[in-house]
Amino acid sequence: MTFTQITTTCPYCSTGCSLNLMVENGKVIGTAPYYRSPVNEGRLCQKGTYCHQFISNPDRLKKPLLRKGDIFYETDWDAALDFIAKKLSSYKPDELALLTSARCSNEDNYLAMKFARGVLKTRHIDHCARLCHSATMVGLFLAFGCNAMTNSIPDISESDCILCLGSNTLEQHPLVGRQIIKARSRGAHVITADPRFTPTAVQSDLFIQFYSGSDVLLLNSIMGEIIRNNWHDESFITERTSHFEAVKKVVLQRRYNPEIAGDLCGVSPDLIRKTAEWIGKADKCTILYAMGITQQTTGIDNVKSIANLMMLTGNIGRPGTGVNALRGQNNVQGACDVGCLPNLFPGYKPVTDGTAHRKLSKLWGFPDGICEPHEGYDINIMFEHLRSASPDIKAMYLIGENPVVSEPNPAIIIDGLKKLDFLVVQDIFFTETCQYADVVLPAACFAEKDGTQTNTERRVQRIRKAVDPPGESKSDYEIITALASKMGYGEQFKYTSVKDIFEEMCSVIPQYQGMTWDKIDKPGGVCWPCEELDQPGTPILYSEHFAHPDGKGVFYPVEWKEPSDLPDKNFPFRLTTGRLIWHMQSGTMTRRCKNLNDEVHEGYLEINPEDAKRLKIRNEDLITVSFRKGSLVCKARVIQDIKVGTAFIPLHFIERVTANLALNSSEPLPYISEYKVAAISIKKFQVEKR
Numbered sequence: 001m002t003f004t005q006i007t008t009t010c011p012y013c014s015t016g017c018s019l020n021l022m023v024e025n026g027k028v029i030g031t032a033p034y035y036r037s038p039v040n041e042g043r044l045c046q047k048g049t050y051c052h053q054f055i056s057n058p059d060r061l062k063k064p065l066l067r068k069g070d071i072f073y074e075t076d077w078d079a080a081l082d083f084i085a086k087k088l089s090s091y092k093p094d095e096l097a098l099l100t101s102a103r104c105s106n107e108d109n110y111l112a113m114k115f116a117r118g119v120l121k122t123r124h125i126d127h128c129a130r131l132c133h134s135a136t137m138v139g140l141f142l143a144f145g146c147n148a149m150t151n152s153i154p155d156i157s158e159s160d161c162i163l164c165l166g167s168n169t170l171e172q173h174p175l176v177g178r179q180i181i182k183a184r185s186r187g188a189h190v191i192t193a194d195p196r197f198t199p200t201a202v203q204s205d206l207f208i209q210f211y212s213g214s215d216v217l218l219l220n221s222i223m224g225e226i227i228r229n230n231w232h233d234e235s236f237i238t239e240r241t242s243h244f245e246a247v248k249k250v251v252l253q254r255r256y257n258p259e260i261a262g263d264l265c266g267v268s269p270d271l272i273r274k275t276a277e278w279i280g281k282a283d284k285c286t287i288l289y290a291m292g293i294t295q296q297t298t299g300i301d302n303v304k305s306i307a308n309l310m311m312l313t314g315n316i317g318r319p320g321t322g323v324n325a326l327r328g329q330n331n332v333q334g335a336c337d338v339g340c341l342p343n344l345f346p347g348y349k350p351v352t353d354g355t356a357h358r359k360l361s362k363l364w365g366f367p368d369g370i371c372e373p374h375e376g377y378d379i380n381i382m383f384e385h386l387r388s389a390s391p392d393i394k395a396m397y398l399i400g401e402n403p404v405v406s407e408p409n410p411a412i413i414i415d416g417l418k419k420l421d422f423l424v425v426q427d428i429f430f431t432e433t434c435q436y437a438d439v440v441l442p443a444a445c446f447a448e449k450d451g452t453q454t455n456t457e458r459r460v461q462r463i464r465k466a467v468d469p470p471g472e473s474k475s476d477y478e479i480i481t482a483l484a485s486k487m488g489y490g491e492q493f494k495y496t497s498v499k500d501i502f503e504e505m506c507s508v509i510p511q512y513q514g515m516t517w518d519k520i521d522k523p524g525g526v527c528w529p530c531e532e533l534d535q536p537g538t539p540i541l542y543s544e545h546f547a548h549p550d551g552k553g554v555f556y557p558v559e560w561k562e563p564s565d566l567p568d569k570n571f572p573f574r575l576t577t578g579r580l581i582w583h584m585q586s587g588t589m590t591r592r593c594k595n596l597n598d599e600v601h602e603g604y605l606e607i608n609p610e611d612a613k614r615l616k617i618r619n620e621d622l623i624t625v626s627f628r629k630g631s632l633v634c635k636a637r638v639i640q641d642i643k644v645g646t647a648f649i650p651l652h653f654i655e656r657v658t659a660n661l662a663l664n665s666s667e668p669l670p671y672i673s674e675y676k677v678a679a680i681s682i683k684k685f686q687v688e689k690r
């Protein structure tokens, strides 16, 4: 019997906790704490603790599958890759689209990006960051010149005042949540603003239970109060920022007075005043935000407004301060860094930047050049185009994405996937999306490959191979390399190890240029920017200047706009969707972990007892939920924690597919879907009589 422990990074959320995988006779049998990471210091949440259960789940894909009619047949790699190579070579570059995965390593993503732009020569590459933090990418870039989380996870415990706005940190980033508790035990004030009384709200000193979609109203009101009381940081504003006067003018308007704004938000004006006082008087205040802010049609405005508040109070560039936009998936930060975006090359260089285009072309050495220097389609536009009668996208290659469950309108997505002439899906399980593929390729999971991933605080850390992949499955970077070779580009994908890929990747990302394999191999890895070999990395951004050419942060005046799908007489409730601590996204992995699935295994709708009583609905009753565009049936969970007039459905269960039917896409610029506000009606389910 052999027994080993391999240290690696958790495959679920962007917190990036380190853990040990316990390996017995070539099988991962459990996890054990790894104490030397500054991120989690040995602690794990439930998902990390039980991650071994999906690794060895018998449902794992083990062989490539080829569709014939309605049936999939197992095939070998040679036959599958020959077929894919032949098909993909038959399309023009602009007819091809590729989605990479925020669940995969940096090296997987970098190679998939190089494959798309160099081999397929397509501009159409994207991944799920679009559904998640695209509002942050635009909003923080405008305000600060760079869109990353400003401070580090351990740093949060040094704050004197923490505002959790649209982040259920204790459930969705539990080991970031631990830092909130640490700060609070030192005496810090914690404020949570959320329509639901979440586990994060439980850990707070002040809870603002406001209506979803009223964030700008709340933030402007807080800023007005801070300015009226002279709690703003004049020297920071003068020395480090521009355009403050425009914001001052907006937030001092009468409509943002705590009385008026409070009424519209559904909260008492005293709560707004208290929040303003705590933030205004704190020496070090930090804000944590996530999907409650970004997944609205006004997402960019919300983000700009957050940036305004933190610049107004001088809470940028010091320990315990900052705008901490908590990323979602384990490697969504990395997938963006390496350039899996339709408008940006590695290191956030615009694809239209001639110098960046020439540099990449030269380094990669494709004799027939790379993709055109124009922006490609993002994931939403790809699917939008697939709605037309004869779509311009003919073939898609999806790596570790499950759009049938995750995108806002599954009927449209399924219809679009069916219209494709050719679809490849590369996953570790046979997902809802695989059903529409022509070829399904079996990928190795995080425990079966080496590489790096980048967490929410820009920390690049190692993942390490603990066991062999099941059956004939291969790591994503190996599959891409083999396919590139079949398509005649073996030379451009000649790597002897993952370290080779890492080194090439670092050479094209300025923020990673000072990293080496040895440097990131140590506990806690390295936070970017790390531009010089002798530099240790940068946990806190903007300590001296912002990333704009003039070094200044920019204030943007923002007026509150109503959400696009507000309740009315026929649809009187506001529905919001979100997550549970037990499950991850479309649930492909966590629903296969017994200990997690035993806790919650089906979807439901949360409703306040007051509303339930009026509708004569009891806990566990079946109910019909109707949207403007569809309906679904699920159980009711009658619970005090949700605001009267509001309802919540967790997104991890297939029931959500119908829930997503109702949700509106998208504001034009980042094109994000409004997953957080939709008008619904609720009634007790009745079997229709014939």
Ligand SMILES: Nc1nc2c(c(=O)[nH]1)N[C@H]1C(S)=C(S)[C@@H](COP(=O)(O)OP(=O)(O)OC[C@H]3O[C@@H](n4cnc5c(=O)[nH]c(N)nc54)[C@H](O)[C@@H]3O)O[C@H]1N2
Pocket: 013, 014, 132, 165, 166, 167, 168, 169, 171, 172, 173, 193, 194, 195, 196, 198, 211, 212, 213, 214, 215, 289, 290, 291, 292, 293, 296, 327, 328, 329, 576, 577, 578, 579, 580, 581, 582, 583, 584, 585, 676, 677
């Ligand atoms: N357990 C678990 N953890 C996860 C994930 C998971 O699936 N499961 N997914 C990961 C991913 S990809 C992401 S993006 C993150 C998301 O992390 P979070 O954004 O923290 O998660 P959500 O539950 O989507 O939404 C956060 C909160 O926003 C609130 N909210 C709803 N509407 C509004 C509003 O209008 N304004 C405000 N201010 N708040 C509102 C919701 O009630 C909810 O409590 O989590 C990551 N971590």
Ligand SMILES: Nc1nc2c(c(=O)[nH]1)N[C@H]1C(S)=C(S)[C@@H](COP(=O)(O)OP(=O)(O)OC[C@H]3O[C@@H](n4cnc5c(=O)[nH]c(N)nc54)[C@H](O)[C@@H]3O)O[C@H]1N2
Pocket: 101, 103, 104, 105, 128, 129, 131, 132, 133, 291, 295, 328, 329, 399, 400, 401, 402, 403, 405, 406, 407, 426, 427, 428, 429, 431, 443, 444, 445, 446, 476, 577, 578, 584, 585, 586, 587, 588, 589, 651, 656, 659, 660, 675
């Ligand atoms: N209603 C509603 N819908 C939402 C949201 C919401 O708040 N409400 N949130 C949105 C957000 S923030 C996000 S990020 C998206 C997420 O959307 P998706 O990215 O589609 O969600 P996941 O379920 O994480 O899908 C990832 C897939 O990767 C696979 N995978 C895991 N590891 C590997 C690997 O190593 N290799 C390969 N090839 N595959 C792997 C998993 O099995 C899974 O099928 O969902 C969005 N959808």
Ligand code: SF4
Pocket: 010, 011, 012, 013, 014, 015, 016, 017, 040, 043, 044, 045, 046, 047, 048, 049, 172, 173, 174, 175, 176
């Ligand atoms: S907090 Fe996130 S990274 Fe840490 S163990 Fe839980 S799911 Fe994994």
Ligand SMILES: [Mo]
Pocket: 131, 132, 133, 327, 328, 329
């Ligand atoms: Mo996300």
